[in-house]
Amino acid sequence: MAVYTEVPDEDLAAFLKAYDIGEAVSFKGIAEGVENTNYLLVTTKARFILTLYEKRVNRDDLPFFLGLLEHLAARGVTCPQPVAARDGALLSELCGRPAALVTFLDGVSVRRPTPRQCAELGRALADLHEAAKGFELKRPNALSVEGWRRLAESARGRSDAVAPGLDALIAAELAALGPTFEGLALPSGVIHADLFPNNVFFLGDRLSGLIDFYFACDDAFAYDVAICLNAWCFETTGEFNVTKGRALLDAYHAARPLSEAETAALPALARGAALRFMLTRLVDWLDTPPGALVKKLDPLEYLKKLRFHQQAAGLGDYGWRP
Numbered sequence: 001m002a003v004y005t006e007v008p009d010e011d012l013a014a015f016l017k018a019y020d021i022g023e024a025v026s027f028k029g030i031a032e033g034v035e036n037t038n039y040l041l042v043t044t045k046a047r048f049i050l051t052l053y054e055k056r057v058n059r060d061d062l063p064f065f066l067g068l069l070e071h072l073a074a075r076g077v078t079c080p081q082p083v084a085a086r087d088g089a090l091l092s093e094l095c096g097r098p099a100a101l102v103t104f105l106d107g108v109s110v111r112r113p114t115p116r117q118c119a120e121l122g123r124a125l126a127d128l129h130e131a132a133k134g135f136e137l138k139r140p141n142a143l144s145v146e147g148w149r150r151l152a153e154s155a156r157g158r159s160d161a162v163a164p165g166l167d168a169l170i171a172a173e174l175a176a177l178g179p180t181f182e183g184l185a186l187p188s189g190v191i192h193a194d195l196f197p198n199n200v201f202f203l204g205d206r207l208s209g210l211i212d213f214y215f216a217c218d219d220a221f222a223y224d225v226a227i228c229l230n231a232w233c234f235e236t237t238g239e240f241n242v243t244k245g246r247a248l249l250d251a252y253h254a255a256r257p258l259s260e261a262e263t264a265a266l267p268a269l270a271r272g273a274a275l276r277f278m279l280t281r282l283v284d285w286l287d288t289p290p291g292a293l294v295k296k297l298d299p300l301e302y303l304k305k306l307r308f309h310q311q312a313a314g315l316g317d318y319g320w321r322p
């Protein structure tokens, strides 16, 4: 459930007066999603997504996110396009929240991606990295090592209740991975940073669009690849699927060749990416009050992935060679 803010009819009507998008035909809250409130708005002209940005999105970051969508769409990436109000503004306010309208994308997200779909994703990720080049705004990754340390601190003393020994494991991972990440100098630019299957639409096996750019930031391209390996190539039983991994990496590498340094760093990047998502899920798990209208994501799913990466001796364990 992600409708944190109910929008009364009269507020919607006043909001829509600023736009030239036709008359509202229907307006429904969207249950999926975690961070923001989303509504599907159908008007006499088209379908739109109305997003009200909730507390975890920093208002100062919104020009980066909305500008990035415009930049990418202008370069052929199928992603939502911000809709300007009559006065040209992309960002407005509704029910006391920053709010924006974006175009609706066709397609459905998949729960269990096939190798073919992993390959589509790999190519789309490389295209996204290339298309974002030249985007002039910057946004440091708030969920890199410093962010992990803050999350670990907030969970310290409480995480053993989720899995015995988790506090010590997190401390050891931060000690092992922190300096490695801080010492990496890999090709960087704008990354999506949350391109999970729920944020990618398909029509059959063909990728039809990418959404949810609200973690996008400047970081290493290969880190984005590692995030996707974790999100797309593990089975629900916890095993890494080398066929899916190979499909994703081959397709990415064909469109944007990974350098030797990026390839060598992939296992450590995947381990760091597993730690990052385990930590955000863990803190949400611990801090979300019982009965809150939001789906809590399992931190232990990412603990399993982290353990796989801890034991991997090298790229061979991922079944891939450039």
Ligand SMILES: Nc1ncnc2c1ncn2[C@@H]1O[C@H](COP(=O)(O)OP(=O)(O)O)[C@@H](O)[C@H]1O
Binding pocket: 002, 030, 032, 033, 034, 035, 036, 037, 038, 049, 080, 102, 103, 104, 105, 106, 198, 199, 211, 212, 213, 214
């Ligand atoms: N541009 C779009 N076109 C079609 N559906 C969208 C679009 N943006 C969001 N959605 C729908 O809304 C849901 C939640 O959006 P998302 O951006 O993932 O929210 P959150 O940032 O809160 O996690 C998606 O799973 C999808 O069903």
Ligand SMILES: N[C@@H](CCOP(=O)(O)O)C(=O)O
Binding pocket: 033, 034, 035, 194, 196, 198, 199, 212, 277, 280, 281, 297
């Ligand atoms: N992908 C993250 C959670 C973020 O949710 P989203 O709906 O904004 O993609 C995770 O799986 O931990």
